[in-house]
Amino acid sequence: MKRICWILSALLALSAGPALAAEAPAEPPIPGASNEEPVGSTADHSQFGVLEGPFETGQEVTQACLTCHTEAAEQVQSSIHWTWTYQQPATQQTLGKRYVVNNLCIGVAGNYQRCSSCHVGYGWDDSDFDFSAEERVDCLVCHDTTGEYVKLPTGAGHPPYEDTELHGKRFEAPDLAHVAQNVGETSRETCGSCHFEGGGGDAVKHGDLDSSLLDAPRSLDVHMSPEGGDFSCSDCHTFSGHIQRGSRYHVSMPDYEDSPLAAHPHDKPACVACHGGEPHEPGLHDKLNAHGDLIACQTCHVPEIARGGLSTKTRWDWSDAGRMGADGERIVERNEQGRPVYDTMKGSFAWREDYPPTYRWFNGEVSYTLVGDTIDPDTEVPLNRPLGGPDEAGSKIWPFKVIYGRQPYDAGNDHLVVPKLFGSEGEDAAYWRSYDWDRAIRAGMAEAQAIGQTDAGYSGDYGFVDTRMYWPVNHMVAPAEESVACGECHSPGGRMAGVAGVYVPGQDGHPLIERLGWAAVWLTLLAVLFHGGLRYYLYRYQRHGGGHSEAERGS
Amino acid sequence: MIRIFTRFEVFWHWTQAALIFGLLFTGLELHGSYALLGFGQAFAVHIVLAWALIALWAFAIFWHLTTGEWRQYVPTGTGVARMAAYYAYGIFSGEAKPFVKTRSAKHNPLQRLAYFAFKAAIAPALWISGLLLLSYNYWDGTWLSGPLSLAAVAGVHVTAALALIVFLIAHVYMAATTGSPWYEYLRAMVTGYDCEEGECLPRRR
Numbered sequence: 001m002k003r004i005c006w007i008l009s010a011l012l013a014l015s016a017g018p019a020l021a022a023e024a025p026a027e028p029p030i031p032g033a034s035n036e037e038p039v040g041s042t043a044d045h046s047q048f049g050v051l052e053g054p055f056e057t058g059q060e061v062t063q064a065c066l067t068c069h070t071e072a073a074e075q076v077q078s079s080i081h082w083t084w085t086y087q088q089p090a091t092q093q094t095l096g097k098r099y100v101v102n103n104l105c106i107g108v109a110g111n112y113q114r115c116s117s118c119h120v121g122y123g124w125d126d127s128d129f130d131f132s133a134e135e136r137v138d139c140l141v142c143h144d145t146t147g148e149y150v151k152l153p154t155g156a157g158h159p160p161y162e163d164t165e166l167h168g169k170r171f172e173a174p175d176l177a178h179v180a181q182n183v184g185e186t187s188r189e190t191c192g193s194c195h196f197e198g199g200g201g202d203a204v205k206h207g208d209l210d211s212s213l214l215d216a217p218r219s220l221d222v223h224m225s226p227e228g229g230d231f232s233c234s235d236c237h238t239f240s241g242h243i244q245r246g247s248r249y250h251v252s253m254p255d256y257e258d259s260p261l262a263a264h265p266h267d268k269p270a271c272v273a274c275h276g277g278e279p280h281e282p283g284l285h286d287k288l289n290a291h292g293d294l295i296a297c298q299t300c301h302v303p304e305i306a307r308g309g310l311s312t313k314t315r316w317d318w319s320d321a322g323r324m325g326a327d328g329e330r331i332v333e334r335n336e337q338g339r340p341v342y343d344t345m346k347g348s349f350a351w352r353e354d355y356p357p358t359y360r361w362f363n364g365e366v367s368y369t370l371v372g373d374t375i376d377p378d379t380e381v382p383l384n385r386p387l388g389g390p391d392e393a394g395s396k397i398w399p400f401k402v403i404y405g406r407q408p409y410d411a412g413n414d415h416l417v418v419p420k421l422f423g424s425e426g427e428d429a430a431y432w433r434s435y436d437w438d439r440a441i442r443a444g445m446a447e448a449q450a451i452g453q454t455d456a457g458y459s460g461d462y463g464f465v466d467t468r469m470y471w472p473v474n475h476m477v478a479p480a481e482e483s484v485a486c487g488e489c490h491s492p493g494g495r496m497a498g499v500a501g502v503y504v505p506g507q508d509g510h511p512l513i514e515r516l517g518w519a520a521v522w523l524t525l526l527a528v529l530f531h532g533g534l535r536y537y538l539y540r541y542q543r544h545g546g547g548h549s550e551a552e553r554g555s
Numbered sequence: 556m557i558r559i560f561t562r563f564e565v566f567w568h569w570t571q572a573a574l575i576f577g578l579l580f581t582g583l584e585l586h587g588s589y590a591l592l593g594f595g596q597a598f599a600v601h602i603v604l605a606w607a608l609i610a611l612w613a614f615a616i617f618w619h620l621t622t623g624e625w626r627q628y629v630p631t632g633t634g635v636a637r638m639a640a641y642y643a644y645g646i647f648s649g650e651a652k653p654f655v656k657t658r659s660a661k662h663n664p665l666q667r668l669a670y671f672a673f674k675a676a677i678a679p680a681l682w683i684s685g686l687l688l689l690s691y692n693y694w695d696g697t698w699l700s701g702p703l704s705l706a707a708v709a710g711v712h713v714t715a716a717l718a719l720i721v722f723l724i725a726h727v728y729m730a731a732t733t734g735s736p737w738y739e740y741l742r743a744m745v746t747g748y749d750c751e752e753g754e755c756l757p758r759r760r
Binding site (some may be wrong): 284485486491503505506509514531534538 | 586590593594595599602606642649688709710714732
C-alpha cells in the first residue's frame with residue numbers, strides 16, 4: 001500500500017505543479033525527553049536516618065542503601081556493569097571486559113586496580129575478588145547527583161577516602177554522607193564518568209562519547225543537547241532491574257515499516273524504537289526511507305567522528321614504549337592540542353578529530369579474536385570484526401571508528417597476550433615499573449589464567465603485531481540538516497568507496513561502457529564538426545571562388 | 556507554406572526537448588560527471604522531469620495511436636543508403652535531397668530509422684531502467700533480483716543515456732542546419748510550416 005502511495009503522491013505533486021523538495025516539517029515534540037518539568041521523587045533521601053553517616057568506606061554506604069533497596073545489589077551483580085562478562089548468543093563467544101582484548105591498554109588481567117576504577121564495585125584488585133559480596137556494589141557512582149563522588153583512577157573502584165594527589169592531579173575525598181543523601185537518577189555526568197573516559201581519558205576510546213556531550217550544543221547531539229531533547233543516557237539505554245538496553249557486542253537491529261514517532265520501547269536504544277522504520281517525509285521519491293533497507297540511521301545521521309572539539313585516539317603503538325629521556329626519566333611528548341603523541345610508558349599515539357567514519361556491513365553481531373586464538377602475525381590482526389555482508393538479510397552498512405594498534409603478542413604460540421602494565425608498590429613485573437615486556441607478559445598471562453580468561457600459556461617469546469579494532473559509532477547524532485549530504489557518498493571517491501557489494505550511483509560506474517560510450521559521443525561530435533566545417537568551407541569557396549550565387553548557400 | 560507539424564507536435568517536440576536536456580544535465584550530475592546542484596537537488600529535479608516526460612509520453616502515444624501518425628516512424632527499409640550517400644557526398648556538391656517532405660511522409664528514410672531507434676530502443680531503455688532504479692527497494696530481494704542487479708540496471712541507464720547523447724548531437728546538427736535554407740527544418744519545427752516544393756528557395760536538380 002505504501003508503495004502505491006508514494007507513486008500516487010508523486011503524480012499528485014506533479015499535477016499540482018512540481019515541488020522539488022518536501023516542505024520541512026515542524027520539529028515534533030520528543031516523547032520521553034526530559035525537557036518537561038521533572039517529576040520529583042517520592043523519597044527525600046536526606047531524611048533517612050540510615051544515610052546520616054558518617055561513612056568511612058563506600059561499602060558502608062552500600063549497606064545502608066541495601067536496607068531499603070533489598071534487591072538492588074543482586075540486580076547489579078547480574079549486569080554486565082558488574083560481571084564484565086557477556087555470552088554472545090550468535091557467536092557463542094564469551095565476551096565482556098574480562099575476556100576481550102583491545103589495542104588500548106589491552107586487557108584487564110593483572111591491571112585490576114587501574115581498570116576497576118570503572119567497575120561498578122569496590123576493591124577488585126586481584127583475581128580473587130568476591131563477585132558475590134553485595135556490599136561491594138557501588139551505588140553512588142551511578143546515582144550521585146552532587147558531582148562530588150569520583151573514583152580514584154588507581155583505587156580499585158574506591159573513591160579517595162582522603163585527599164590524594166595522582167600524576168599532578170588532585171582528587172578530593174567526597175563527603176560520602178552528603179553524596180548518599182543526594183542520590184537520584186543516573187545522568188550524562190554519572191554514565192560519562194566512565195563511558196566518556198574509556199581508554200584512559202576523555203574521548204580516547206570512543207569517537208562518539210566524550211565530555212562534550214555533558215552540555216552539548218544542538219548541532220553536536222540533537223538528543224542529548226539541552227537545546228534539543230536534553231536526554232540522559234538512560235532515556236535510550238533504558239534500565240529495568242539495573243539491566244540496561246544496548247550492547248556493542250550484540251547490537252539490536254529491529255526492522256519496521258511504520259511511521260515516525262511509532263513507539264517500540266522494547267527496541268530501545270535502536271533509533272526505530274522511537275522514530276519508526278520510515279521516519280522521513282516521502283516527498284517525491286521516498287529514497288531516504290528506502291535507504292534504510294541497506295544503511296543504518298547512524299550512517300547518515302552521525303556525519304563525523306569526534307565532532308565535539310576533542311580528538312580521539314586512532315593509533316596506539318606499544319612497540320615504541322620504553323624509550324627514556326637523556327636523564328633516564330619518562331618522556332611525554334604532546335601535540336598542539338596537548339594530546340600525548342609519545343609516552344615512555346605507552347608508546348606512540350595518533351589522534352583525529354571531526355573525520356568521517358569507516359563503513360562496514362554489519363548484522364549486529366561482533367566476533368572477537370580472543371587471547372587463545374591463533375593469529376597470523378604477518379597480517380594486521382582484527383581484534384574484532386563486525387559480522388554480516390551485502391547478501392545477508394538484515395545486514396546494513398554501519399559507521400565504525402577503527403583504532404589501529406601495534407601490541408605485544410606471543411611469538412612462540414601466535415597468540416594475543418595480556419601484559420601486566422599497572423603495578424602497585426613492589427609489583428616489579430608490571431611493565432610500568434620495570435619496562436620489561438617479557439616479565440610483564442608472563443605476569444599478565446598468569447593473571448589471565450587465574451581469572452579464567454584463557455588457558456593459553458606464554459611461550460617466553462614475544463613480538464609486536466599490527467592490530468585493528470572496530471567500534472560502532474552511534475552517538476553524537478546531528479540534527480537532520482547537518483547529516484551526511486547525498487553527494488558525500490554519491491560522488492566519485494565517495495564515502496562508500498571500498499564497501500563491497502553495493503553499487504552507489506554517482507560513485508560507481510561501468511568503465512567499459514563509459515569508455516566506449518564517451519568515445520562514441522566524441523566521435524559523433526567530431527564527425528558533425530568535420531561535416532559542418534566542410535560544408536561551410538565549400539559554401540565560402542562557391543560564393544567567393546566558385547562563382548555560384550548566394551542563393552545556393554542552402555547546402 | 557504548408558502546415559507540416561500540428562500544434563500538438565510542435566508542443567510535444569519542444570517540451571520533450573526541454574525535459575530531455577534537463578534530464579540529461581541532472582543525470583550527468585547524478586552520474587558524477589560534474590557538481591552543480593548537489594546530488595540531492597539534482598536527483599529531485601531528475602525525478603520531477605522524468606515523471607513529467609512520462610506523462611508527456613502518455614499523451615503523445617495516445618495522440619500517435621489515435622491519429623495514425625505512428626506510421627511516420629515505421630522504417631521503410633529502402634532509401635536509407637541513398638540518404639546516407641546524400642549526406643556523405645551530395646550535400647557537399649549541392650545535389651537536391653533524394654526525398655521530398657510531404658504531410659504524409661514527414662521524415663526521410665534515415666530520419667525514420669533514427670527516430671525509430673530513439674523511440675523503440677533508447678527511450679524505452681531509459682525509462683524502464685530509470686523506473687527500475689527508482690523502485691529498486693521494491694524489487695530487491697524478490698525474484699527480479701535474480702536476473703537484475705542495481706549495477707546492471709544502472710549500466711543500461713548509462714548506456715542508453717550515452718546513446719541518447721550521440722543521437723542528440725547528430726539530430727541537432729542535421730535537423731537544425733541541413734535544410735534549404737539551412738534553418739528550414741528548425742523553422743518548420745518551431746512554426747509548424749514548411750515550404751512547399753520550390754516555394755522558398757530554388758533547389759538545383
